[in-house]
Amino acid sequence: MSAPLRLGIAGLGTVGIGVVKIMQNHADLLAMRAGRPVTITAVSARDQMKNRDADISAYAWVDDPVDLATRDDVDVYVELIGGDNGPARASIEAALRAGKDVITANKALLAMHGHQLAEMAEETGRLIRFEAAVAGGIPVIKTLTESLAGNAITRVMGVMNGTCNYILTRMESAGLPYEDVFEEARKLGYLEADPTLDVGGIDASHKLAILASIGFGTRVSFEGVEIEGIERVSIDDIRRARDMGYRIKLLGIAQITARGLEQRMSPCLVPADSPLGQLEGGTNMVVLEGDSVGQIVLRGAGAGEGPTASAVLSDIVEIARGVRLPVFGQPAASLRTPTSARTAVPAAYYLRLSLLDKPGALAKVASVLGDAGISIHRMRQYDHEDGPAPVLIVTHKTTPEAIDHAIEILPRTGVIAAEPVELRIEEV
Amino acid sequence: MSAPLRLGIAGLGTVGIGVVKIMQNHADLLAMRAGRPVTITAVSARDQMKNRDADISAYAWVDDPVDLATRDDVDVYVELIGGDNGPARASIEAALRAGKDVITANKALLAMHGHQLAEMAEETGRLIRFEAAVAGGIPVIKTLTESLAGNAITRVMGVMNGTCNYILTRMESAGLPYEDVFEEARKLGYLEADPTLDVGGIDASHKLAILASIGFGTRVSFEGVEIEGIERVSIDDIRRARDMGYRIKLLGIAQITARGLEQRMSPCLVPADSPLGQLEGGTNMVVLEGDSVGQIVLRGAGAGEGPTASAVLSDIVEIARGVRLPVFGQPAASLRTPTSARTAVPAAYYLRLSLLDKPGALAKVASVLGDAGISIHRMRQYDHEDGPAPVLIVTHKTTPEAIDHAIEILPRTGVIAAEPVELRIEEV
Numbered sequence: 001m002s003a004p005l006r007l008g009i010a011g012l013g014t015v016g017i018g019v020v021k022i023m024q025n026h027a028d029l030l031a032m033r034a035g036r037p038v039t040i041t042a043v044s045a046r047d048q049m050k051n052r053d054a055d056i057s058a059y060a061w062v063d064d065p066v067d068l069a070t071r072d073d074v075d076v077y078v079e080l081i082g083g084d085n086g087p088a089r090a091s092i093e094a095a096l097r098a099g100k101d102v103i104t105a106n107k108a109l110l111a112m113h114g115h116q117l118a119e120m121a122e123e124t125g126r127l128i129r130f131e132a133a134v135a136g137g138i139p140v141i142k143t144l145t146e147s148l149a150g151n152a153i154t155r156v157m158g159v160m161n162g163t164c165n166y167i168l169t170r171m172e173s174a175g176l177p178y179e180d181v182f183e184e185a186r187k188l189g190y191l192e193a194d195p196t197l198d199v200g201g202i203d204a205s206h207k208l209a210i211l212a213s214i215g216f217g218t219r220v221s222f223e224g225v226e227i228e229g230i231e232r233v234s235i236d237d238i239r240r241a242r243d244m245g246y247r248i249k250l251l252g253i254a255q256i257t258a259r260g261l262e263q264r265m266s267p268c269l270v271p272a273d274s275p276l277g278q279l280e281g282g283t284n285m286v287v288l289e290g291d292s293v294g295q296i297v298l299r300g301a302g303a304g305e306g307p308t309a310s311a312v313l314s315d316i317v318e319i320a321r322g323v324r325l326p327v328f329g330q331p332a333a334s335l336r337t338p339t340s341a342r343t344a345v346p347a348a349y350y351l352r353l354s355l356l357d358k359p360g361a362l363a364k365v366a367s368v369l370g371d372a373g374i375s376i377h378r379m380r381q382y383d384h385e386d387g388p389a390p391v392l393i394v395t396h397k398t399t400p401e402a403i404d405h406a407i408e409i410l411p412r413t414g415v416i417a418a419e420p421v422e423l424r425i426e427e428v
Numbered sequence: 429m430s431a432p433l434r435l436g437i438a439g440l441g442t443v444g445i446g447v448v449k450i451m452q453n454h455a456d457l458l459a460m461r462a463g464r465p466v467t468i469t470a471v472s473a474r475d476q477m478k479n480r481d482a483d484i485s486a487y488a489w490v491d492d493p494v495d496l497a498t499r500d501d502v503d504v505y506v507e508l509i510g511g512d513n514g515p516a517r518a519s520i521e522a523a524l525r526a527g528k529d530v531i532t533a534n535k536a537l538l539a540m541h542g543h544q545l546a547e548m549a550e551e552t553g554r555l556i557r558f559e560a561a562v563a564g565g566i567p568v569i570k571t572l573t574e575s576l577a578g579n580a581i582t583r584v585m586g587v588m589n590g591t592c593n594y595i596l597t598r599m600e601s602a603g604l605p606y607e608d609v610f611e612e613a614r615k616l617g618y619l620e621a622d623p624t625l626d627v628g629g630i631d632a633s634h635k636l637a638i639l640a641s642i643g644f645g646t647r648v649s650f651e652g653v654e655i656e657g658i659e660r661v662s663i664d665d666i667r668r669a670r671d672m673g674y675r676i677k678l679l680g681i682a683q684i685t686a687r688g689l690e691q692r693m694s695p696c697l698v699p700a701d702s703p704l705g706q707l708e709g710g711t712n713m714v715v716l717e718g719d720s721v722g723q724i725v726l727r728g729a730g731a732g733e734g735p736t737a738s739a740v741l742s743d744i745v746e747i748a749r750g751v752r753l754p755v756f757g758q759p760a761a762s763l764r765t766p767t768s769a770r771t772a773v774p775a776a777y778y779l780r781l782s783l784l785d786k787p788g789a790l791a792k793v794a795s796v797l798g799d800a801g802i803s804i805h806r807m808r809q810y811d812h813e814d815g816p817a818p819v820l821i822v823t824h825k826t827t828p829e830a831i832d833h834a835i836e837i838l839p840r841t842g843v844i845a846a847e848p849v850e851l852r853i854e855e856v
Binding site for chain 2: 018022026029030032033034035131137138139142143146147148149150151152217273275278290291292293294295296297298299300301306307309310311312313314316317318321322323324325326329330331334
């Protein structure tokens with residue numbers, strides 16, 4: 001059996017401790033599968049004295065992750081600190097320069113600086129693996145990089161932030177408004193320190209940008225993602241959408257069109273009986289489409305100690321087995337710089353209008369939509385005692401431009417009591 | 429860029445031609461991802477003159493696959509002939525002995541002779557990769573072997589024969605009996621030359637045995653699979669199951685229990701609203717469960733030119749990239765010989781009885797079940813004009829032994845008009 005592969009692990013939060021536990025519990029199994037022993041030499045975290053759910057006394061303690069990353073007795077540096085800069089980035093760069101392979105779960109860092117890190121990895125002849133960065137335990141990086149290597153990827157999409165999906169499904173099941181469920185989620189510890197990363201769609205967009213890079217052979221372009229979070233999703237819309245046979249999900253979609261690379265993260269309606277529509281709680285789902293394979297759907301836990309640590313172990317065993325792949329699946333220099341395009345692919349839309357009780361109100365709305373070239377597929381007007389009447393419209397397929405135009409014109413009709421709500425309906 | 433990887437492809441049916449087409453259409457993309465050109469040097473099939481959907485004139489033609497497999501200008505032998513013996517086996521063995529890596533889609537061969545082939549591959553220092561052997565385009569071999577390498581696998585299950593799933597869903601949607609849909613499927617070319625391979629559950633069992641070996645680190649044991657096909661599934665049961673909220677699927681399940689390795693392929697009831705329950709037509713679904721990752725669900729096309737060729741390309745690019753893994757994920761000598769055990773895990777069961785119109789008939793049935801330790805969760809007796817009354821029973825969880833015992837005793841009550849039907853209900 002070959003020499004042991006020696007790891008240095010920085011960051012002993014949920015995921016780091018999860019990795020330590022698997023390494024301790026499954027040492028023999030891992031050695032068998034990897035073809036060599038895999039050991040932890042040293043660890044680093046902010047507080048050595050913190051009470052942890054695993055015994056780390058056998059490992060050298062290092063205060064500074066940069067020192068850990070460059071130790072002579074470390075072959076692979078495992079970065080589980082997080083953050084798109086600071087010690088995470090500094091220690092990864094130090095590790096590469098010191099000739100270490102790198103494993104990270106850091107989606108923000110890869111989305112912001114992934115291309116520069118990939119170039120550095122190639123210069124130094126080292127690896128960066130990051131299965132845990134996207135969708136927790138779901139093997140989406142490996143599937144896209146390796147299993148679909150014979151395909152021109154045509155579309156990548158998914159629900160990739162478990163916290164948002166928890167909030168949306170909990171709003172529906174408990175009938176609670178966004179603010180209440182947001183507070184619940186905060187108390188349960190489901191939210192990042194900066195909750196905007198979750199509910200603002202940023203974390204999920206980091207993941208989408210990484211998948212788009214691998215799938216389409218383009219430089220990772222987080223700044224090219226059109227992002228809208230779930231903050232404006234109301235319990236009203238969740239209920240109305242349900243009435244019409246849909247559920248609302250924070251859905252990311254990336255595809256290459258004639259106009260360029262479209263990457264969008266936004267609350268969308270999906271058919272309630274579709275796999276994405278049925279996704280409950282913190283579960284993630286990623287849909288990959290290729291010209292030969294058709295559609296592949298992957299579902300699993302998108303976060304949590306076990307699933308995320310399982311993904312880190314996938315990278316550890318891969319490196320121990322001697323597998324060496326380019327960071328984004330092909331040489332960094334061959335990744336094209338994408339032209340970012342706003343979404344132009346036509347779709348059906350859901351519109352919720354608040355209609356004043358005036359004669360001809362509905363006719364005026366219909367006329368604005370018609371003038372914008374939007375035809376109506378289904379419409380429902382709900383009972384109203386006093387005040388404005390809620391009107392729901394599901395359009396036939398139309399362009400985002402047409403919808404934007406209609407939304408701009410509608411208030412000028414004088415029959416609309418509140419800002420119209422529009423949500424895209426995705427066929428999945 | 430390194431030297432080209434040179435393939436010899438034997439078998440130019442649907443999958444073989446699919447591979448040729450991808451290689452021709454995506455040569456640059458493949459070279460970029462693989463880090464080197466990938467080329468076809470020679471091909472072999474039964475009939476050189478056959479009209480094919482791809483131009484193969486640039487490749488050397490070889491009549492005998494053994495000759496193809498041992499050519500000096502072939503680095504990797506791609507076996508797409510099929511069959512658990514004969515030219516497929518002979519040519520793969522010849523390829524290994526001649527120092528060639530092997531890619532195959534041949535589930536029957538791997539299920540029957542996989543261990544011996546793995547030993548031969550290790551002796552000769554070569555690879556056998558077979559992503560296309562299980563569930564077409566779904567990356568289940570890679571996920572199990574690599575992505576879940578940090579997990580003790582606890583259960584593997586799936587719907588892995590698209591033809592059976594097509595027949596079952598078509599029976600339901602068209603309201604047709606098994607025989608009629610079987611004829612349809614035959615005319616559509618969905619059935620193997622020997623249809624028993626499909627409808628008898630054998631093909632799906634080959635796949636299950638392969639997955640069990642990788643997942644549990646045991647020698648592949650096809651003979652240890654309890655197999656029941658879909659031939660006895662009636663349109664009646666499909667309808668009744670639907671009434672009770674279930675759908676019938678040909679489901680394979682493998683798990684290690686204290687009694688040994690349980691591998692079972694049989695028609696089962698699954699909740700109609702579960703991911704497995706919603707699987708339509710030829711789509712496959714594989715569910716993998718590990719102690720850290722929890723449950724991973726993979727869905728996609730289980731057969732067809734594009735999806736299966738996509739899986740073969742995954743292996744081709746993997747070998748071109750220099751990835752070298754043991755056949756079943758760990759050294760052949762370390763694979764344990766499993767003790768095969770009949771399924772003993774308790775489950776709920778669906779029973780359909782045909783009850784004679786006699787006083788106390790239902791009481792007699794209930795008493796037999798009670799004596800066998802089986803408690804009833806739900807029961808429905810249907811209208812009957814003349815003759816026996818259909819009675820449906822969903823039991824609480826019980827053992828297969830208890831059910832077998834009850835089924836044996838029931839006819840002795842004198843109130844049963846036909847052989848009882850029992851189907852296991854799986855929680856998925």
